[in-house]
Amino acid sequence: MxxxxxxxxxxxxxxxxxxxxxxxxxxxxxxxxxxxxxxxxxxxxxxxxxxxxxxxxxxxxxxxxxxxxxxxxxxxxxxxxxxxxxxxxxxxxxxxxxxxxxxxxxxxxxxxxxxxxxxxxxxxxxxxxxxxxxxxxxxxxxxxxxxxxxxxxxxxxxxxxxxxxxxxxxxxxxxxxxxxxxxxxxxxxxxxxxxxxxxxxxxxxxxxxxxxxxxxxxxxxxxxxxxxxxxxxxxxxxxxxxxxxxxxxxxxGGKSPALVLDDADPAVIAATILKVSMRNTGQTCKACTRLIVPNTRRREIVDLVCDVVASAPVGDPFDPATFFGPLVSERQRDRVLGYQEIGRHEGAKAVLGGGRASGFDRGWFVEPTVFDEVTPDMRIAQEEIFGPVLSVLGYDELDEGVAIANGTPYGLAATVFSRDEERAAAVADRLEAGTIGLNHYGSNAAAPFAGHKAxxxxxxxxxxxxxxxxxxxxxxxxxxx
Incomplete structure (x- = not known):
């Protein structure tokens, strides 16, 4: 050619x-x-x-x-x-x-x-x-x-x-x-x-x-x-x-949180988590790649998210049904694979994915990955990966969840999930981020987009x-x- x-x-x-x-x-x-x-x-x-x-x-x-x-x-x-x-x-x-x-x-x-x-x-x-x-x-x-x-x-x-x-x-x-x-x-x-x-x-x-x-x-x-x-x-x-x-x-850059409150609607999470956390095969600066969940609902939400991510097609980006395409370059593919290995080495559990996508004899594809048992000090919870990798962190009290959400050098974006929008907005007021979505994540050409901190x-x-x-x-x- x-x-x-x-x-x-x-x-x-x-x-x-x-x-x-x-x-x-x-x-x-x-x-x-x-x-x-x-x-x-x-x-x-x-x-x-x-x-x-x-x-x-x-x-x-x-x-x-x-x-x-x-x-x-x-x-x-x-x-x-x-x-x-x-x-x-x-x-x-x-x-x-x-x-x-x-x-x-x-x-x-x-x-x-x-x-x-x-x-x-x-x-x-x-x-x-x-x-x-x-x-x-x-x-x-x-x-x-x-x-x-x-x-x-x-x-x-x-x-x-x-x-x-x-x-x-x-x-x-x-x-x-x-x-x-x-x-x-x-x-x-x-x-x-x-x-x-x-x-x-x-x-x-x-x-x-x-x-x-x-x-x-x-x-x-x-x-x-x-x-x-x-x-x-x-x-x-x-x-x-x-x-x-x-x-x-x-x-x-960003390492944005999606903070799930204890009253969050699972149907809303299921409908929006892909766009919130893995848009453009995770190659989005504002992607909320840390899913911070109450420990009382952790198993339920991890299972839900894994089902949603696993059902999103990986393949030819020219196929309108495809949600996850290849990463932009071999270098970026290797970077994401490296972070998947780092996560496992640090003790996180890959409950979905965790390696190269199977079924492709060429192309820079990786498996959409969900890590559970992630702690705030792990590199996969602190560093921007820029790929389809979602880290799940648990909290017991809301103050702890907010502290985890704010506990990185970044402050680009965030999402808060709750059935009570006033409660979600009150929590959003405590987050160190320039752009925050309530029960979804979007952007608005008429509203300022600005990162805080790093x-x-x-x-x-x-x-x-x-x-x-x-x-x-x-x-x-x-x-x-």
Missing amino acids: PVDQIGDVYVAGRWRTSRSNEHTVVTNPTTEEPVARVVSGDAADVDAAVRAAADMAATWARTPVPERCELVRRLADEIEARSDALTRIITTENGTPVAESAHAPAQAAAHLRHCAEVGPAVLAADIRPNPMAPGDTLVQRRPLGVAGLITPWNYPLSLIVVKLGPALVAGCPVVIKPAAETPLAARMLMDAVDAAGFPAGVVNLVTGGGRTGQALVEHDLVRKISFTGSTGVGRSIGEECGRLLRPVVLEL SGLGVEFGVEGIEEYLALTSVHRLPRG
């Missing part, structure tokens, strides 16, 4: 031959066959992209907000027009089951339209009387300038768009650096950008790995970095941005996500007349 050789980057409104001779092989995780060899852009490519964005910064900032928002709406339309193709690319390069990836274009379009809808109000200046002296102050919200957007492989379209929409509405031209493992959806997104009619240089794309991202973070003309990925890499980026006094958003800095989604790309300026005025 011939492998596409892709050697260009998207700079100043067109595809240009990269200056780099290095490439990354994009591999289909289901077949283990190469799909494409995509260029790993070097510092010269990054420089060209950043300078193209910087050349447009003043023009794009002066473009009336309604015009910027209209272009963002057109981009939403162009993404939807490519829905089928984007779905195929995401599943091919990432292994995301098509039942999941088929929603990505529509969700991306909805996010863009929301940004365009709320943008004018966010960007409007306001006048504030001065309580200390005569006169007033005009408070302006100005775009920061060139924004570098660095995104991971697990949601290769969605996690670009949640940064791109706010940046564009705010008036910031961008340089996108997608994950090396999954650059193809990002390249198709540039075709949509072109068709939407954005001025050349407003949106730029350079593919590559860590060195490409580092060149973007360190570039003198970049005024904002938004990164989604591991906490380890996020710390390094945060340190560099701190040295440069450069604003940064870091959406990082799960990150800054905000995405909502009007707050647009504000991340703006700088405040106060213009003080004397009384008229």
